[in-house]
Amino acid sequence: MNVINASPRRKELTRLAAQLFVQEGFDRTTVRMLAQEMGIKSGSLFHHFRDKQEILAAVIEEGTQNALNIAHRALELAGDDPDSRLRAMARAHLETLFTDRNAHVVALFEWRRLDPSARAHLSHLRDAYEALWVEVIDEALEAGLIHGDRFLVSRFILGALNWTVRWYDPGGSRSPDDLADELVFMIMPKTP
Amino acid sequence: MNVINASPRRKELTRLAAQLFVQEGFDRTTVRMLAQEMGIKSGSLFHHFRDKQEILAAVIEEGTQNALNIAHRALELAGDDPDSRLRAMARAHLETLFTDRNAHVVALFEWRRLDPSARAHLSHLRDAYEALWVEVIDEALEAGLIHGDRFLVSRFILGALNWTVRWYDPGGSRSPDDLADELVFMIMPKTP
DNA sequence: TGTTCACACTAGCGCTTGCTTGGTTATACA
DNA sequence: TGTATAACCAAGCAAGCGCTAGTGTGAACA
Incomplete structure (x- = not known):
């Protein structure tokens, strides 16, 4: 089952939905709120999406696909x-995290709201993305640049990066690239 | 406004509520589900808590207070x-994170559902906890054990630690203490 | 000119939600 | 024995929910 955002109209609606989902949370966002934000009536919404679930899936697919491309x-x-x-991988992660914030x-905080079929489809995308991370971290471990268990290291790094959405202010003095470099510096202080 | 869990009965109800909130999310947990889990009818629930909000606040207060004590x-x-x-701080963090999981x-994922007054009260508790972290990290920076900006370092560490609730399996071979030590090792490889 | 189709509308159905009300029961204390 | 109190229940209200049915409209195409 592909949930692709074919028409530009649908893509725009998906973007608006993402904004509301972040503001209110998926459960608290009603189809009436979505429709109003889109400038249509709530009934008309179901011309574009089969149901509310499909909007969620569309939002997450869009973001994950972009992340994969950028990486x-x-x-x-x-x-x-x-x-x-x-x-480069750390920078790319934060770049996509804040351009498609x-x-x-x-994707990070409403994943569990996906129904099983959508989740199965989107899991593949997410796994493909994480595979890139594991690859890069393996190389860094072999080169002796960082230390520790490959599984734990990748989880810690992704955790630290993902958590930035909870505190980072894009309007501040630091760029996402600065952030990425600081993290790499923290775990890999001796750049030869 | 203090939301303390005075009676043991209320403390037990709070524990049950926490479990359901994790399983279903706050918004999707109905007062009827809560009541059933507690073995009472939905109306009776409002004898113990003023409203659904107060249950959420009680859950979060309980957890945060414990974290502060343990630290x-x-x-x-x-x-x-x-x-x-x-x-010690990293170990304490994971200890409380998984005993009061x-x-x-x-607290981490439903914080935004708190109404403003409860949030104000609980913010103080949380700030007190984070202050402990900043203190310890400052000491480690001054001693030259770790490198980087104090603000960023503390955010990265807390992010990596908090994110463990998304992937760590307490039933597996690694203990929370192992996890904490691995993280410290990753950012501070040369123990003198 | 007639037909199709994407897109929107109005109206509302069936159901669930948080919460209230008014009353009952068991236990503790005077 | 009488009274207070904590804990519970049955019943239901008002509001809001996702979603559907049926209809109108303007542009595109034959």
Whole structure:
């Protein structure tokens, strides 16, 4: 089952939905609120989406697909050096996290609201993304740049990065790239 | 406004509520579900709590208060060495996170559902807890054990630790203490 | 010119929600 | 024995929920 956002109209509606889902949470966002934000009546909403569930799936698919694309591109540009690959991956993660912030916050915190079939489909996308991380971290471990268990290290790094959505202020003095570099510096202080 | 859990009965009800809030999320947990889990009828619930909001506040207060107690005790036992204080704090964090797991998951992910007055009251508790962290991290920075910006370092560490509730399996081979030590090792590999 | 189709509307159905009301029961204390 | 109190129940209200049915409308295409 593919939930792709074919029409530009639907893509725009999905963007608006993501914003409301972040503001209010999925459960507290009613179809009437969604419709009003979109400038239509609540009944008309079901011309574009089969049900409320499908809107959620569309939001999350959009965000995850973008994350995957950005990470792939970043790794292609980064070359072979494990150090710069790790840094590139951290930067890419925060880049997508804050350009598609709404979609990612929904993906991170409303995942459990997905029904089983949508979850199965989207799990593949997410797994593909995490596989990139594991690869880069393995390289850094082998090169002796960082230390510890590969599984734990990747969880800790992703946790630290994902948690930034709870406190980071994009309007502040620090750029997302600064943040990424600081994290890499923290776990890998001796850049040779 | 104090929301303390005076009676043992209410304390038990709060514990049950925490479990349901984790399982279903606050919004999807109905007062009828709560009552059934407690073995009473939905109307009777409002004898113990003014409204659904107050149950949420009670859950979060319980968890945060415990975290604060445990951290204080851990720091008293840890002595003066910045290294062991940082380690003790990380261990204490994961200890409370997994002994009061339900309450903490609710505190972390349903915080926004609190109404303003409850939030104001509970913010103080949370701030007191985070102040302990900032103190310990400052000491470790001054001692040269870890590197980076004090604000960012504390956010990254807390993020990595809090995110463990999303993937850590208490039934597995690793103890929470192992986890804490691994994180400290990752950011502070050269124990002198 | 007639037909189709995307998109929107109005109206409301069936159900669930948090919470209230008025009354009952068991236990403790005077 | 009489009274207070904590804990509970049965019944239901008003509001809000996701979603459906049936209809109207303007642009695109034959």
